[in-house]
Amino acid sequence: MHALVGENGAGKSTLMKILYGMQKPDEGTIAIHGEQVSYSSPADAIARGIGMVHQHFMLADNLTVLENVVLGSEKLYGIGGKARRKILEISERYGLGVRPDVLVEDLGVADRQRVEILKVLYRGATTLILDEPTAVLVPQEVDALFDNLRELKSEGLAVIFISHKLGEVLSVADEITVIRRGTTVGTAVPAETTSKQLAELMVGSELPTPETADSTVTDRPVLQVEELRLAAPGGGKPLLDGISFTIHAGEVLGLAGVEGNGQTELIETLIGLEQADSGTVRLLGDDVTGWPTRRRRESGVGYIPEDRHRHGLLLDAPLWENRILGHVTEAPNSKGMWLDPKAAQADTERIVKEYDVRTPGIDVTAASLSGGNQQKLIVGREMSHSPKFLIAAHPTRGVDVGAQAQIWDQIREARREGLAVLLISADLDELIGLSDTLRVIYDGRLVADADPASITPEELGSAMTGAASGHLEHTEDGA
Amino acid sequence: MNIFKRWDSERVLLAAAGPVIALVVAFALTSIVLAASGENPFEPFSIMFEQATFSDVQVLIINDAAGLYIGALAVAVGFRMNLFNIGVEGQYRLAACVTAIVGAHIAFPAFLQIPLLILSAAVTGAIWSGIAGVLKVTRGVSEVVSTIMLNSIAASVISYLTLEDAFGVAVGNNRTTGEMDKAGWFPGIDMGEGVGTIYGFVIVGVALGVIYWLMLNRTRFGFDLRASGASESAAAASGVSAKKMVLTAMLLSGAIAGLAGLPTLLGSTHTFSDSFPASLGFNAITVALLGRNSPAGMALASLLLSWLFNAADPLDLQGYSSEIATIMQGLIVIAVVVSYESVRVWGTRRQQQRVGAELAAGHVLGTTDSDSDDTNDTKKEVAAR
Numbered sequence: 001m002h003a004l005v006g007e008n009g010a011g012k013s014t015l016m017k018i019l020y021g022m023q024k025p026d027e028g029t030i031a032i033h034g035e036q037v038s039y040s041s042p043a044d045a046i047a048r049g050i051g052m053v054h055q056h057f058m059l060a061d062n063l064t065v066l067e068n069v070v071l072g073s074e075k076l077y078g079i080g081g082k083a084r085r086k087i088l089e090i091s092e093r094y095g096l097g098v099r100p101d102v103l104v105e106d107l108g109v110a111d112r113q114r115v116e117i118l119k120v121l122y123r124g125a126t127t128l129i130l131d132e133p134t135a136v137l138v139p140q141e142v143d144a145l146f147d148n149l150r151e152l153k154s155e156g157l158a159v160i161f162i163s164h165k166l167g168e169v170l171s172v173a174d175e176i177t178v179i180r181r182g183t184t185v186g187t188a189v190p191a192e193t194t195s196k197q198l199a200e201l202m203v204g205s206e207l208p209t210p211e212t213a214d215s216t217v218t219d220r221p222v223l224q225v226e227e228l229r230l231a232a233p234g235g236g237k238p239l240l241d242g243i244s245f246t247i248h249a250g251e252v253l254g255l256a257g258v259e260g261n262g263q264t265e266l267i268e269t270l271i272g273l274e275q276a277d278s279g280t281v282r283l284l285g286d287d288v289t290g291w292p293t294r295r296r297r298e299s300g301v302g303y304i305p306e307d308r309h310r311h312g313l314l315l316d317a318p319l320w321e322n323r324i325l326g327h328v329t330e331a332p333n334s335k336g337m338w339l340d341p342k343a344a345q346a347d348t349e350r351i352v353k354e355y356d357v358r359t360p361g362i363d364v365t366a367a368s369l370s371g372g373n374q375q376k377l378i379v380g381r382e383m384s385h386s387p388k389f390l391i392a393a394h395p396t397r398g399v400d401v402g403a404q405a406q407i408w409d410q411i412r413e414a415r416r417e418g419l420a421v422l423l424i425s426a427d428l429d430e431l432i433g434l435s436d437t438l439r440v441i442y443d444g445r446l447v448a449d450a451d452p453a454s455i456t457p458e459e460l461g462s463a464m465t466g467a468a469s470g471h472l473e474h475t476e477d478g479a
Numbered sequence: 480m481n482i483f484k485r486w487d488s489e490r491v492l493l494a495a496a497g498p499v500i501a502l503v504v505a506f507a508l509t510s511i512v513l514a515a516s517g518e519n520p521f522e523p524f525s526i527m528f529e530q531a532t533f534s535d536v537q538v539l540i541i542n543d544a545a546g547l548y549i550g551a552l553a554v555a556v557g558f559r560m561n562l563f564n565i566g567v568e569g570q571y572r573l574a575a576c577v578t579a580i581v582g583a584h585i586a587f588p589a590f591l592q593i594p595l596l597i598l599s600a601a602v603t604g605a606i607w608s609g610i611a612g613v614l615k616v617t618r619g620v621s622e623v624v625s626t627i628m629l630n631s632i633a634a635s636v637i638s639y640l641t642l643e644d645a646f647g648v649a650v651g652n653n654r655t656t657g658e659m660d661k662a663g664w665f666p667g668i669d670m671g672e673g674v675g676t677i678y679g680f681v682i683v684g685v686a687l688g689v690i691y692w693l694m695l696n697r698t699r700f701g702f703d704l705r706a707s708g709a710s711e712s713a714a715a716a717s718g719v720s721a722k723k724m725v726l727t728a729m730l731l732s733g734a735i736a737g738l739a740g741l742p743t744l745l746g747s748t749h750t751f752s753d754s755f756p757a758s759l760g761f762n763a764i765t766v767a768l769l770g771r772n773s774p775a776g777m778a779l780a781s782l783l784l785s786w787l788f789n790a791a792d793p794l795d796l797q798g799y800s801s802e803i804a805t806i807m808q809g810l811i812v813i814a815v816v817v818s819y820e821s822v823r824v825w826g827t828r829r830q831q832q833r834v835g836a837e838l839a840a841g842h843v844l845g846t847t848d849s850d851s852d853d854t855n856d857t858k859k860e861v862a863a864r
Binding site for chain 2: 271272273292293294295296297298303305310311312313314315316317321324325326327328329334337338339341358359360364365367368369
């Protein structure tokens with residue numbers, strides 16, 4: 001099992017694309033089983049036994065597991081009994097525990113991932129590439145995934161594993177390759193390396209920690225949410241139910257939860273994209289429940305969206321237009337009804353400098369920046385309007401270690417100045433390290449709260465799966 | 480700041496590549512069609528090019544381009560936010576009909592009459608497209624479907640309005656709306672005997688193009704509109720109300736579409752009849768596509784298309800079929816869609832590579848290449864490490 005680690009934009013994804021045939025190398029060779037190969041499309045790569053499990057699952061929700069697996073490779077084992085037998089055989093052999101007739105939409109994230117792995121194995125892959133497979137999993141699920149991967153390894157398959165999380169890499173990989181700026185800067189064997197050394201290889205700097213210094217929590221409530229409820233569109237169980245919490249000035253409230261438990265809906269209700277069915281949202285004392293999104297943003301709600309491509313950027317527009325996005329009615333972007341491109345451009349240059357957005361200019365499109373730099377631009381933009389309340393959803397997802405530290409610093413800095421933050425993250429270390437208060441969301445409800453000073457990621461993880469819910473504080477000091 | 484200049488020339492190149500490739504391909508394919516049907520594949524083009532050198536044809540080209548251009552602006556407003564207003568056809572015809580009726584029955588002095596006529600055209604167009612907008616916002620009806628159907632309904636409404644029981648006036652076999660009051664005739668620019676008159680409304684068209692550009696690129700509303708078109712989800716998160724935007728854009732598109740018939744109506748026919756020019760609304764879609772929704776691009780495209788139609792007529796006299804122009808228009812549309820998409824994909828990829836290359840070479844904004852101050856440089860060194 002080989003792990004590949006590196007900063008954002010270091011070239012990990014590009015390398016994987018080349019291995020999977022999505023991009024052609026200019027120079028160099030690839031050898032599989034000692035035989036030199038070159039291919040021009042993913043189909044060639046699949047034929048050579050290479051399979052890719054993407055970070056974002058590529059499954060059709062309204063089809064069953066069986067249908068998803070056979071989709072596109074109907075020729076292999078047909079679509080009926082033979083395919084089902086094959087799926088069960090693979091599932092059993094590697095201990096994946098996949099049920100072929102369940103609808104994918106009914107599966108959790110971890111199960112979906114197993115379906116993705118099975119899909120790849122079904123096509124006869126002998127080399128598996130996993131792109132950040134643990135980003136969406138809680139610790140318990142990560143352990144289960146690693147067990148699966150070890151099973152695969154013992155059956156003689158090769159696994160290439162891309163990750164940002166150095167601890168995981170060290171625990172599971174047999175060999176680690178570190179790349180930076182498109183070249184290999186080192187290889188390591190986990191037994192002889194610490195995560196600190198790895199991180200230094202990756203960025204040439206020390207591993208940052210998300211720990212906040214002393215508490216800056218005040219008693220001025222900024223955001224008060226009471227009994228918020230959001231019904232599901234087709235009836236059935238509400239998406240959000242009985243959500244109540246208060247965030248004070250200078251407080252970071254961390255919301256832990258497995259993805260898909262109502263975080264997205266909560267964010268959308270707070271920003272005004274969804275209208276709550278009942279309950280109230282108050283911002284600095286004003287009842288904003290019925291306010292449209294723009295008015296909320298103008299009155300000081302900053303938003304770092306969980307999906308920056310869908311909600312945070314205009315990918316084909318230049319950086320300076322992206323700087324206007326979301327703040328078109330505010331200075332320096334406009335004067336009255338007119339835009340002020342000059343001022344916006346000047347301010348974009350400032351953001352690019354202050355937030356270390358690495359770009360050759362502000363006229364390039366947002367799409368041409370790497371994910372981490374896009375995120376830095378978004379953080380810079382939101383912070384530039386001195387928000388009172390910031391929704392930070394996965395603020396450092398897909399961001400390299402260096403930029404991560406920077407974003408943490410900026411959140412801490414703003415918090416010191418009285419910003420209230422709702423932090424949603426799948427990275428439990430980040431959540432525990434940055435938050436002043438922790439809440440756990442499960443199935444659209446806030447089921448538990450915890451003290452970040454004493455809780456461990458494992459304890460939080462079990463509360464996130466709904467197993468260890470409880471309204472009391474989880475301060476098991478023995479852990 | 481030489482980097483920016485390089486980006487700019489790159490962008491101009493990319494912008495020009497799409498239409499140029501499309502036109503070359505369309506010409507080539509038309510030649511193949513001609514050759515396949517046993518005709519001389521090149522002579523029709525030389526006849527058509529020759530037409531463009533005659534000043535009377537030039538006046539015709541400019542006059543017809545005006546309506547096309549205004550129609551294209553209407554289509555482009557929709558395109559910029561991913562709305563496909565195929566209903567420009569119905570909107571401009573109905574608007575022209577209503578305006579002709581207003582002009583025939585009301586007589587103010589010219590300085591009031593012309594604004595009144597323009598207003599009635601815009602309002603009629605907006606009402607007609609607004610129906611599609613309301614349906615989309617309240618019921619989720621695709622504007623493509625509803626505007627197509629509204630085209631047919633507009634034709635029926637026009638038939639009714641031109642009945643003699645309603646507002647119609649029979650002139651020979653032709654049903655018209657009666658001649659408009661002279662106060663509503665838009666003064667033209669006389670180019671001399673035998674050459675013709677350029678519609679004064681051409682200038683209004685140019686002004687509309689400028690306003691279109693200003694509105695899109697220099698106003699908050701325009702930014703919201705473009706954001707909605709570029710990414711509906713990002714626009715919503717940024718605070719644009721999608722429904723309001725759809726309705727506003729449809730109304731605006733319809734209002735502009737309503738003006739598309741005015742160059743002809745106020746400049747030459749002065750009445751709406753069965754023989755009032757048709758299918759301008761569909762040709763305007765070609766113009767908007769070819770001109771990439773840019774005001775200058777659409778101006779060139781409308782002149783090109785207008786030339787295609789006006790220069791094709793003499794082909795019949797020379798033994799060729801003037802339908803060559805129609806074939807060519809169809810081929811342009813296909814070629815435009817294909818070539819723009821490939822140029823866009825190619826351009827994005829190229830820019831990503833270039834940004835990667837610039838960064839690898841250390842050309843980060845604020846360090847080596849730009850003319851920023853020194854303090855920032857040193858700070859950057861630390862931060863970037």
